[in-house]
Amino acid sequence: MNTAYEDPTKTDMRVAAEIAIDQAGFTLVPEPVRVAVPAGLKMVGSILGDLQSLDANGRRTFYYLRSTPDLAIPKWIANLARASHAIAAGDLYIVVTEASGTFIDSCRDAGAGVLRLTEDGVFEVVLDYRATAPRSMEEAREARVTALRRNMERRVELRRVDLDARYSQAATIIAGMDEGAGDRYVSQFDAWYRANDDWGAEMSRRIDALGPRSSAADIADVEALVEAGPESTETS
Incomplete structure (x- = not known):
């Protein structure tokens, strides 16, 4: 079962x-x-x-x-x-x-x-x-999209590591804050972790959409979004 x-x-x-x-x-x-x-x-x-x-x-x-x-x-x-x-x-x-x-x-x-x-x-x-009959991308373009996906996955992981490190230091940082400010600081991490996961999922969907009909400009547009990184979605 x-x-x-x-x-x-x-x-x-x-x-x-x-x-x-x-x-x-x-x-x-x-x-x-x-x-x-x-x-x-x-x-x-x-x-x-x-x-x-x-x-x-x-x-x-x-x-x-x-x-x-x-x-x-x-x-x-x-x-x-x-x-x-x-x-x-x-x-x-x-x-x-x-x-x-x-x-x-x-x-x-x-x-x-x-x-x-x-x-x-x-x-x-x-x-x-x-x-239907499957079509293949040109090898160079396929390699470019593969590299783009790896870069996106690397950025998601690096962002997660950064958040983990900052969260581990939260107790020290909020020690000098009043209770309300400390709670608000810690609660931000939930939103940042979610934003990181959401960014990764959205970039993955955009990369999936890059097929044989995609132009070099289409790929460049997604590359620019990936270069901006998940940090671009963080709100303070």
């Missing part, structure tokens, strides 16, 4: 998607099969999805449920979508309730299909998996 926590919104979406799979005439797979990505594709992972189905001919479909809107297909799913075309494991779809044009373009470039789960509980094909 899987006891891992799942967001209630995603749980509701899972139930609705299971009904939509049945309505589409497919058979829901009760125990999804994990398909390992061969080492030759130079990535580590496996294709599993949140749900799987089989059609009358035994062709498998993997469904990745996204209960909240994304700017672009998350990089880890994009990698699996590209791999799915190379190993012919089956169709891979992102299931959403709404999707922007930018999101759909990013799925097309990664080779993932898109299904919209309607209010009537059926699937609407927004992007047919079999009509």
